[in-house]
Amino acid sequence: xxxxxxxFERRLARLRKLTPGERAALxxxxxxxxxxxxxxxxxxxxxxxxxxxxxxxxxAASHKVTLDGRRQILSLSISxxxxxxxxxxxxxxxxxxxxxxxxxxxxMPHAAVRDVVRLFPSIGDLLWHLTxxxxxxxxEWIANIGLRDARARVAHLFCEIMVRTKAAGLSDGSRCxxxxxxxxxxxxxxxxxxxxxxTMQFLRQTGHVSLTGEELVIHDWHGLATLASxxxxxxxxxxxxx
Amino acid sequence: xxxxxxxFERRLARLRKLTPGERAALxxxxxxxxxxxxxxxxxxxxxxxxxxxxxxxxxAASHKVTLDGRRQILSLSISxxxxxxxxxxxxxxxxxxxxxxxxxxxxMPHAAVRDVVRLFPSIGDLLWHLTxxxxxxxxEWIANIGLRDARARVAHLFCEIMVRTKAAGLSDGSRCxxxxxxxxxxxxxxxxxxxxxxTMQFLRQTGHVSLTGEELVIHDWHGLATLASxxxxxxxxxxxxx
DNA sequence: CGAGCTTTTGATCCGAGTCAATCTTCGTGG
DNA sequence: CCACGAAGATTGACTCGGATCAAAAGCTCG
Numbered sequence: 243x244x245x246x247x248x249x250f251e252r253r254l255a256r257l258r259k260l261t262p263g264e265r266a267a268l269x270x271x272x273x274x275x276x277x278x279x280x281x282x283x284x285x286x287x288x289x290x291x292x293x294x295x296x297x298x299x300x301x302a303a304s305h306k307v308t309l310d311g312r313r314q315i316l317s318l319s320i321s322x323x324x325x326x327x328x329x330x331x332x333x334x335x336x337x338x339x340x341x342x343x344x345x346x347x348x349x350m351p352h353a354a355v356r357d358v359v360r361l362f363p364s365i366g367d368l369l370w371h372l373t374x375x376x377x378x379x380x381x382e383w384i385a386n387i388g389l390r391d392a393r394a395r396v397a398h399l400f401c402e403i404m405v406r407t408k409a410a411g412l413s414d415g416s417r418c419x420x421x422x423x424x425x426x427x428x429x430x431x432x433x434x435x436x437x438x439x440x441t442m443q444f445l446r447q448t449g450h451v452s453l454t455g456e457e458l459v460i461h462d463w464h465g466l467a468t469l470a471s472x473x474x475x476x477x478x479x480x481x482x483x484x
Numbered sequence: 485x486x487x488x489x490x491x492f493e494r495r496l497a498r499l500r501k502l503t504p505g506e507r508a509a510l511x512x513x514x515x516x517x518x519x520x521x522x523x524x525x526x527x528x529x530x531x532x533x534x535x536x537x538x539x540x541x542x543x544a545a546s547h548k549v550t551l552d553g554r555r556q557i558l559s560l561s562i563s564x565x566x567x568x569x570x571x572x573x574x575x576x577x578x579x580x581x582x583x584x585x586x587x588x589x590x591x592m593p594h595a596a597v598r599d600v601v602r603l604f605p606s607i608g609d610l611l612w613h614l615t616x617x618x619x620x621x622x623x624e625w626i627a628n629i630g631l632r633d634a635r636a637r638v639a640h641l642f643c644e645i646m647v648r649t650k651a652a653g654l655s656d657g658s659r660c661x662x663x664x665x666x667x668x669x670x671x672x673x674x675x676x677x678x679x680x681x682x683t684m685q686f687l688r689q690t691g692h693v694s695l696t697g698e699e700l701v702i703h704d705w706h707g708l709a710t711l712a713s714x715x716x717x718x719x720x721x722x723x724x725x726x
Numbered sequence: 727c728g729a730g731c732t733t734t735t736g737a738t739c740c741g742a743g744t745c746a747a748t749c750t751t752c753g754t755g756g
Numbered sequence: 757c758c759a760c761g762a763a764g765a766t767t768g769a770c771t772c773g774g775a776t777c778a779a780a781a782g783c784t785c786g
Contacts, residue, residue, distance in 0.1 A: 288717075306627040308713060314630040316623045328620065331613040336620050336718040363605050370612045371573040377615060378570065378578050380622035381558045385548040387629045388556040388674035392774070423732065432630035434775050439734060455732090455783090471550060475530075476578040634742070665764060676743050681766060697751090697764090727786105734781070743773085749766070756759085 246273055246348050249322035249410070250296050254368050256409065256479065267362045271355065273348040278341045284326075285339040291329045293349045297321055300345025301422065304337045305429070315430035317379060318342075318403065322410050327373050330355060343421050375478045382476040387432045390470070392441045395431040397470035400451055404460055405474050420458035488515055488590050491564035491652070492538050496610050498651065498721065509604045513597065515590040520583045526568075527581040533571045535591045539563055542587025543664065546579045547671070557672035559621060560584075560645065564652050569615050572597060585663050617720045624718040629674045632712070634683045637673040639712035642693055646702055647716050662700035 247268055254260060254268075275298065278284065284302065285291055302319040304326070316337055319325040326339050330352050341347075359366035379402075386398050403420055407413040422430075428438035445451050450466045452459045460466055489510055496502060496510075517540065520526065526544065527533055544561040546568070558579055561567040568581050572594050583589075601608035621644075628640050645662055649655040664672075670680035687693050692708045694701045702708055 304623070306623070306631075308631060312631050314627040316626050328616045331609070331616050332620060332720050333722070334717055334720075336720075337623050360605070363602070363608070366605070366608065366612075367573070370608070370615070373612070373619060374570045374573050374615060377619035377622055378574060380619055380626060381546070381548070381579050384558050384622060384625050384629060385556040387626060389548075389550055389554050425732080435732095436734090436776075437774050439732095440774090443734085475576055478574050478576075478578075480575065666766095667764080677764095678744075678766085679742050682742090685766085729786095730784090732781100732783075735779085737777085739774105739776075741773095741775085742771105744771075745769090747767085749764100751762100751764080753762090754760085756757105 246275055246296075246298055247271075249298060250324070252411065253322035254372070257368055257371050261364075264362055264365055264368075267358050267365055271350045271358060273350055275346060275348045277346050278344070280341055280343050280345075282341045282345075283338060284341065284347060285329070285335055287336065287338040288334060290334055291326065291352070293351045294324060294326050294329055294355060295339075296348040296350065297323050297325065298346040298348055300347075301342040301420075302339060302345055302347075303342050303426070303430070304339045306337050313429045314432065315426065317376065317383070318430065320403075320407060320410055321412060324369075324372060327369060327376070330369075342426055378476050378478055392431065392433045392437055393444060394470050395433070396427065396438070396441050396445065397450065397466045398472055399427070399431055400445075400458060400460060401463075401467055401470050401472040401474075402477070403458065404463075405477060405479070409477075409479050416461075416463065417457060417459040419456060420453065421456045488517055488538075488540055489513075491540060492566070494653065495564040496614070499610055499613050503606075506604055506607055506610075509600050509607055513592045513600060515592055517588060517590045519588050520586070522583055522585050522587075524583045524587075525580060526583065526589060527571070527577055529578065529580040530576060532576055533568065533594070535593045536566060536568050536571055536597060537581075538590040538592065539565050539567065540588040540590055542589075543584040543662075544581060544587060544589075545584050545668070545672070546581045548579050555671045556674065557668065558625070559618065560672065562645075562649060562652055563654060566611075566614060569611060569618070572611075584668055620718045620720055634673065634675045634679055635686060636712050637675070638669065638680070638683050638687065639692065639708045640714055641669070641673055642687075642700060642702060643705075643709055643712050643714040643716075644719070645700065646705075647719060647721070651719070651721050658703075658705065659699060659701040661698060662695070663698045 251268060284295060297319045299321055302325055303315045304317050305313050305315045307313050329335055386395050390398060404413060404415060404418060407418040408415040412418055424438045424442060425435045428435045450462050493510060526537060539561045541563055544567055545557045546559050547555050547557045549555050571577055628637050646655060646657060646660060649660040650657040654660055666680045666684060667677045670677045692704050
C-alpha cells in the first residue's frame with residue numbers, strides 16, 4: 243500500500259515539501275488497488291462517485307461524448323495523477339474517465355479524503371493546488387484547440403506529455419512510453435483521425451518526432467516547441483515562492 | 485463594503501447555505517473597490533499577483549494571447565464571479581484577465597483570504613468548490629470548441645450566459661445584458677470575426693436570438709439549446725447532496 | 727489463417743479563414 | 757448642427773485547412 247502512494251507523494255512534493263505528519267496522514271488513506279484493461283470506463287458521465295482515484299500505472303483520459311458518438315478528450319492522466327479529484331466536491335460528474343491502456347488504479351473513498359483534509363488542512367491546500375494546476379492545463383487546451391492549427395496542436399500535446407512524464411520521473415525528456423492510437427490523439431486535439439495521420443506523417447518526416455505504437459521520441463525539441471509555441475509555465479512545475 | 489459582498493455571498497450560497505460565522509468571516513475581508521473602463525487589463529499574463537478580485541459590475545474575460553496577437557478568451561466572468569481565485573495558489577498567472585465593459589472590481593489581498601481560509605476551513609472548501617466549478621466550465625469549453633461547429637459553439641455560449649446570469653439574478657432566463665462585440669464573441673468561440681458575423685446572422689434570421697449592442701435575447705430557448713446540445717449540468721448550479 | 731484493429735492513401739467537398747471594401751453608429755469637437 | 761474619425765458590423769470574392777468517404781494495407785493475436 244505505502245508503495246502505491248510513492249508516486250502520489252512525489253507528485254504532491256513537487257508542489258511543496260511534505261512534513262512527516264502529512265506523509266503519515268496520506269499513508270492512512272485506505273486504498274483499494276484495481277487493474278483495468280485498456281478502454282475501460284473508470285467513471286461514467288452522469289454518475290455520482292463516492293471515491294476518487296489515483297493512477298498508479300498506465301494512461302487514462304477524461305472525456306465528453308456527443309449524442310452521435312464523437313468523443314473529445316479533455317485531459318490525459320499519467321502515473322501519480324488524480325484525474326477525478328473534482329468529484330470530491332462536485333456532485334454529478336460532467337465528464338467521463340476511462341483508461342487508454344492497461345492501467346493500475348487506486349481508489350480512495352471521498353469520506354476518507356475529507357477526513358484527512360479536515361485533520362490536516364495543509365493537505366487540503368495541496369489537493370486544492372493540484373486541482374488548480376489541472377484547471378490551468380484545461381485553459382491551455384482551450385487555447386491549443388482554439389488558436390493553433392493541427393500541426394501545432396499535436397506538437398503542443400507531445401511537448402506537454404514529455405515535460406509531464408519527465409517531471410514524474412517517467413522519461414528523460416526526449417523519449418517516453420506513450421501508447422496512444424492516432425484516433426485517441428485525434429480526439430485529444432480536436433482533429434479527424436485521417437488528418438491526425440497526415441499530421442503525424444508531417445511531424446515524422448520533418449524529423450520532429452517519431453511515435454511507434456509504444457514510444458514517443460522527440461528528436462528536435464527546439465523545433466517542436468517552436469512549432470507549438472510551447473511554454474511550460476502553465477504546468478506550474480516550479481513550486482510557487484509564497 | 486458589506487454591500488459589495490452581497491453578490492459574492494449569494495454566489496457562495498448557491499453552493500451551500502452559509503453560517504452566520506462564515507458570513508462574518510467574509511465580511512472581515514478587506515476589500516478595495518476599483519472601477520475600470522472597458523478593455524482594461526486587471527491581471528497580465530506572467531505576473532505574480534498578491535491579491536484576487538471579485539467582479540461586482542460588468543463583464544471580464546480571462547484570455548491567452550499568441551505572439552502574433554491573436555487572442556483566445558478562456559472564460560467570461562459576470563458579477564459575483566472570482567475569476568482569478570487560482571492565483572491564490574499558483575505563482576505566475578498563465579492567463580490574463582481584462583474587462584470587456586466598464587466594470588467595478590473589488591480586490592482582496594491573498595494574505596487576507598489565506599487567513600480567513602485558515603480560520604474557517606469551511607470557507608476554504610467553498611472557495612475550492614468554486615474553482616472546481618470553474619474547471620468544469622473550462623472542460624465544457626474544450627468540448628465546445630473541439631467538437632461543435634461554429635453555429636453550435638455560439639449557441640452554446642449564449643445558453644451558458646443566459647443560465648449563469650439567471651442564476652446570478654441578472655436575467656429572467658430569456659434576456660440579459662451582454663454587451664460584447666462580435667470580435668470578442670469570435671475570440672471566445674475560436675472562430676474568425678467575419679465568420680462570427682455570418683453565424684450571428686444565421687442565429688438571428690432563424691429566430692433563435694437577437695443581440696443588439698447591449699442586450700442578448702433568446703427567442704427560442706429550446707431551439708437554441710438543441711442546436712448547441714446544451715446541458716447545464718457542467719455549471720453545477722444544483723447544490724450537491726453530500 | 728482470418729478477424730479486427732490501426733494506419734495509410736486518394737479523391738472530393740465544405741466550413742471557415744483571409745482580404746479588402748463598404749456601411750453604420752456614435753461620440754466629439756469645430 | 758454638422759463634419760469627422762474611430763469602432764463595429766456587414767458583404768463579396770477567393771482560398772485553404774481539414775472533414776468526409778471509401779478502400780487498401782499492415783499488424784496482432786487467438
